[in-house]
Structures are given as C-alpha cells and as structure tokens.
Amino acid sequence: MRALLLDGALRRRDDIAAPAPAADEALVRVLRAGICNTDLELARGYMGFRGIPGHEFVGRVEAAPDPALAGRRVVGEINAACGACLQCRRGFQTHCERRTVLGILGRDGSHAEFLVLPARNLHVVPDEITDDEAVFVEPLAAAFEVLQQVLLPADGRCAVLGDGKLGLLVVQVLRSAGLDVLLVGKHAAKLRLAEAWGARTALADGGLGEPFGLVVECTGSPAGFGRAVTLTRPRGTLVLKSTYAGRANVDLAPIVVNEISVVGSRCGPFPAALEALAGGRVQVGPLISARFSLAHAKEAYTRAGQPGTLKVLLRP
C-alpha cells in the first residue's frame, strides 16, 4: 500500500505491506487523515517514533471481529490499551502502561491507505458528520478533555493561548460550556474566526489585563508556558496541552508563590466530540487550510509546517 514512512527522514513509499489485524483488531481503509502538530514534532524527533505517522483519521471498516462493524464509517481512539495493567484497572486506559498509540508509539498510523486498531477503539460516525469534519474528532476530543479535568472558574473568565488548530477547537469547547473566552494569538485572520464564535481576542504582544482563573496553553512552543503562568491568577489553573520535542527554560517560582495548578491534558472523550460535531455546536470547516493526496504527503507536511497554516488533510 501507499504510506508515509518516518525512519529518520520522512519518505513516501508505495510498497508497504497492508497491516494484518490481530484477533481483536479491525482493518480500516483510511478515507481522510489529518496532520497534527504532534506529527510535525515526531518528524523532528519527538518520542523517537519510527513507522507510519498519523493519528487523526476517518475510515471505513474492511474487516472486524464483530461483523456489525464491517462497512461502517468510523473514527478511532488512538491509545490501544492492554486492559490489565494498574492504569487500565484504574480506568485510565489512555495511560495504559503497555499501550501502543496510533502513529505515535509502537503502532503504525493513519498516513497510509490502511490501518489497524482494536475494534473497541472505534466509534461509528453519524451521517450528519462529513468525512472532512470527522477527521477533527480526535483533536476535538482532546479539547473536550479540558472540561473533564478542571473546575470552571466561578467568574466565567478564561484565556486560551495560541490560535492554532488546537487553540481554535479549545475556544469553541469553552464557549460551548458558557465561558467568557479570551483567545491570545498572532494571526489576525484566526482571531477573527474566534470572534465569530463569540470569543474576545488579543494579539500576543499586547497587554492582556487581569489574570485568569483558567488558562489553556495551546501555543506548541516553549515560550508559551512562561506567558501562560503570568496570565494565570493566584490559585488558578493552567491547562497544558502543547507537546513538543525539546526542553523549556522556565521560572517555576511563580507557580509556587501563586499556588497555581498546572494540569497536563492529552486525549479526550470521543463521544463528546462526535455529539458536538453532529449537533453543529463546533465548526471545523474554517480550520481546513489545504488538502493533499497521500501521493503528495511530504508536500503536505511541508505545507502543514508553514506559519499560519491550520489543518492539512490527506486523502488516499
């Protein structure tokens, strides 16, 4: 099959064997895949991943242990858990000690014609959601994770740092929860999107006024952390969503002095994301910057890495 392969460098290949599903796995034909900042970080060495990258996708089930799944259009949770370790027994399957993660850790991903995932990871996509929209279920679920982890501030004020793909999804999720959201970003066009969704906006280099009880850091850069700490008021909560290769040089003292809680946040609930998309409560169409065929996957990565680009989609 055709696929993108990361083995030190990114290579497009047409001679990769299609994956063979294990007994509990489904074989999925990829209809559409997305390129995430994490994929760009993997290409830079984050996690030391070798294999086919990609964890955002919508696909059609070609074969599955449960025949009822065959032929269905699905999205898939990316953590394949063992079900038996301490974390799994505690209910934290996304933190399974022996997990593989689609296109990130020990499991080939979605930037290919086919992928395999445990059948229990799959969610059928309602007809109201288009293929393009369904690709956003995974990152939108990650945005909903914020609501699962923190108490919302009593004064309803919160700030999101970073006007990239994830930041713009988090803005919509926080707006859907009724919060007064300030998006801090660098790109006027992206800030205008957020304004259309009812958020206030500010350029990152300006003064930002009173600090916030809830700040969500989505800049994807080491510099964002210090700025987010400064924006968080005493006893407030800073949700950290950015992952990147490399280290940050940070002053930890304000976290202690202001007794801030920094909450790391990763994968989230697929059902919440599917419901929000099916109900039209979150808009992802404006987040699509470009579409490439899998044959031009390397060009797609280049485009995805250009400043200002939002989601780049791949089709087989």
Place this chain on the structure above:
Amino acid sequence: MRALLLDGALRRRDDIAAPAPAADEALVRVLRAGICNTDLELARGYMGFRGIPGHEFVGRVEAAPDPALAGRRVVGEINAACGACLQCRRGFQTHCERRTVLGILGRDGSHAEFLVLPARNLHVVPDEITDDEAVFVEPLAAAFEVLQQVLLPADGRCAVLGDGKLGLLVVQVLRSAGLDVLLVGKHAAKLRLAEAWGARTALADGGLGEPFGLVVECTGSPAGFGRAVTLTRPRGTLVLKSTYAGRANVDLAPIVVNEISVVGSRCGPFPAALEALAGGRVQVGPLISARFSLAHAKEAYTRAGQPGTLKVLLRP
C-alpha cells in the same frame, strides 16, 4: 536595635531604628528566629528583596491595638493583607494583590530584635510549645498546606523529594495523615530521622520503583523538578514547594503525556501546625542544627548554607 540588613550584601547592624507599629499592628520582641532556605535565596537575589530578612519567629508582644495581646507569646502569619482586593475578597489573603510579606516583600523581617505585624496575623503560642519549637510553626504550616490542596491517593502511597528541613516536616505531616511515605534524599542521617517517624527512605541516586500518585518536591533545586515528574504516575499530583532564584530547564512533555497535575504550594494554616506541635505529633527538635546569637547572624547564614545543615536558630 540590632538587625541583619540585606542591601545587596548581608550586613549586621546595631543602629537600626526599631519599627513603629501602624494602628492595626503589634510590636513584637523577637525571642527566637529561624533561617529558611528562602532567606538564603533572598541573599542570592531572589525576589530582589532589600531590608531585614527573616520570616520564622516566636516573640513576645510589646504593644498591640488589643491590650489582651500585650505580653503574650506569639507566632505570626507572614502575609500582611489589605482585606479589600479581589484575592482577599475570595478568601485568599495569602495571595493579596497588595500584600507585604515579613522579611520577603516590602516589610522588614524577624532577623532583628523587634518586628511589627498586623495584630490579626498573630497566634498565641500554647505553653506546651517551647520557643525553639515555636519557630517551626511557619514552615510546619507550609507543610500542612499540602493537605489543604490535594486529594490523598487512594492507595496511600506518596513520595517526598528532598531531605532538608521542609522535606522532613512534610514527611511528618503526611505520616500524620496516615500515608505510606517514601523520602528520597541524599543524607543518611536525615533519612534515619524519617525512618524513626515511620517513613521508608531511599537515596536519590537509586532506583525508586513504581511511580506515585502523590509526590512532594522539596529539594530546593532546579534538578528536583524533572526527577519529581518522573516519580509521578499518570494522572498523579506533584506538589511543588521549592522556590529558588533562577530558572529550571525542564521537559514539559511528560506532564502533558501523563496528564500530571503540578500544584504550587506556599504558606499554610497556622492552627494546624500549632495543634500538631502542642500535641507532640510532629517532632522538630531533631531538625535544629545550630544556634547563633543575632550578633553572629552572618556566621549563622554561612552555617545555614552548608550542605547537610538543617535549621539554624537566631536569638537576640
């Protein structure tokens, strides 16, 4: 009066005017003061403090707005709050936007013969508590702050990093809450103290086994943070108590990937600390390394800064 003065360098002076209490303040004659790591950090430039350092003390009230306080032996909360700002109205007086902090921020401290504090900051010390012990009320309250901020892990296992003064107080507080505590430190003699209090111990350079649902970082060094992150299990809580001048070079990705909560923790409840000392549930005698007179305060700071030293006390 005699005092230690920090104005770029540390100087012992005998010609400082005794402080004049404002209408809501009490004048306190210092009976005993302690040297905290924060004082050593102030001397290195942390917070840019200029004035008389010191925030740990027990003293006798010489004059107070409420005559009932006169002559009483007291300890004092170090944050002098305005009572009117947003943080004060939210009940977070220790985070008052206009606060002064004894010997740390805009207010002369306890390494002197006299100090002033708002009378509402003072707590009368029960007779069962000696002067030496009472000096530990402030740092012990900071140790109790951990119990106010986090949920205790269901499996009862927790780890404390750093076998200094604060770490040894935190160990006792967590033991008093019934937890199974592992203290990770560098000094065999200090680890033996913790063992006598029922903690398990390990040297910092060894393997530490399974990660913990609750980790308290008390090393006072930038390197401690990364180690503490590694010791915290997915979805666990890392309480950050160390403050120091300077920045830490940290890999933030494990916080996101493991969805760890990092909780900054500073000043805590004086009543809990007074009760624990009066009831003999926390032992501070073994934490006293040396006593100096205020006349030899500079030598006392030198001693306090030597590796392995625990609490150094100052008397007038």
